[in-house]
Amino acid sequence: MIFITGMTGTSGSALYGVLCREQFKEKLKIAVRPTSDLSIFENSPLDIEFAYGDITDEGFLVSAMEGCDTVFHIAEKLLTEYVWHAIMRSPQIKYVILVSSTLIYSKYYPHSPLHVFEPQIRKDFEERGIKYVFIRPTMIFGTPKDRNISTFIRWFNKYPVFPIVSKGEANIQPVSRLDVAEGYYSVLKNLKTLKQTDYIVSGDREMKLIDMFRTITRLSNHKVRFFNVPYGFAKFCVRLVYILSFKKIKYMEKLDRLTEDRAYSHDVITEELGYSPMPFEDRVKPLIDEIKGEKK
Numbered sequence: 001m002i003f004i005t006g007m008t009g010t011s012g013s014a015l016y017g018v019l020c021r022e023q024f025k026e027k028l029k030i031a032v033r034p035t036s037d038l039s040i041f042e043n044s045p046l047d048i049e050f051a052y053g054d055i056t057d058e059g060f061l062v063s064a065m066e067g068c069d070t071v072f073h074i075a076e077k078l079l080t081e082y083v084w085h086a087i088m089r090s091p092q093i094k095y096v097i098l099v100s101s102t103l104i105y106s107k108y109y110p111h112s113p114l115h116v117f118e119p120q121i122r123k124d125f126e127e128r129g130i131k132y133v134f135i136r137p138t139m140i141f142g143t144p145k146d147r148n149i150s151t152f153i154r155w156f157n158k159y160p161v162f163p164i165v166s167k168g169e170a171n172i173q174p175v176s177r178l179d180v181a182e183g184y185y186s187v188l189k190n191l192k193t194l195k196q197t198d199y200i201v202s203g204d205r206e207m208k209l210i211d212m213f214r215t216i217t218r219l220s221n222h223k224v225r226f227f228n229v230p231y232g233f234a235k236f237c238v239r240l241v242y243i244l245s246f247k248k249i250k251y252m253e254k255l256d257r258l259t260e261d262r263a264y265s266h267d268v269i270t271e272e273l274g275y276s277p278m279p280f281e282d283r284v285k286p287l288i289d290e291i292k293g294e295k296k
């Protein structure tokens with residue numbers, strides 16, 4: 001039996017769709033909050049059991065993992081610490097998939113929880129003989145609530161101008177939640193024979209930030225004028241906002257990430273497992289249309 005967290009989230013719900021499509025046979029135990037909307041699971045063709053509780057409650061996790069030999073943690077990566085400790089208290093767990101982030105490769109987050117926890121997680125799992133895998137999606141998009149590309153789409157729909165830092169020259173590789181789900185499934189299906197412990201799941205190709213914006217506006221049939229904001233001036237403005245907000249509004253890290261290359265190849269998972277994401281245009285157009293429909 002497989003214990004899964006985050007199945008009602010952006011990429012987890014997409015994985016659920018893939019599991020239904022593939023008629024997945026193994027029993028699933030899904031962690032959900034008592035207040036979670038479980039409507040997607042109505043009339044499910046899968047063998048599902050729900051475990052109601054809070055992922056930050058280690059006791060709940062240990063109890064919920066009983067009867068399971070595999071853990072698939074999709075929920076918020078900052079909750080990984082709780083899942084990790086619960087796994088170490090559950091001697092029957094043999095396989096673990098942890099959804100993490102390409103943020104670990106960023107020079108702007110040298111002391112993030114990922115850097116702190118992951119080396120120890122690897123050490124603990126290896127000492128216990130647990131086969132583990134880290135999946136690292138790039139920037140995920142695909143729903144009006146993704147807070148990534150959907151935010152830009154709404155801006156472009158509303159305003160004819162948009163500021164862009166350092167000419168938008170940073171390379172990115174956004175990935176649709178639907179392609180992420182295909183990557184998740186390929187790892188889950190081949191878990192026992194995987195050759196690597198890290199797999200990057202990214203979009204079909206890398207592109208410059210400004211090129212992504214132009215693609216979105218073209219597909220939206222909106223004319224938007226992009227004007228460049230030098231990094232130095234943007235940094236000054238961000239610091240000013242930080243001071244005027246009495247140190248409550250912190251945008252410095254977000255600004256740095258806008259100017260950092262965040263394109264990561266999916267060659268490893270493609271060569272080993274056949275992962276093949278669809279073109280960005282084909283994935284973003286339905287999202288553009290969905291957000292346009294909200295206004296109507």
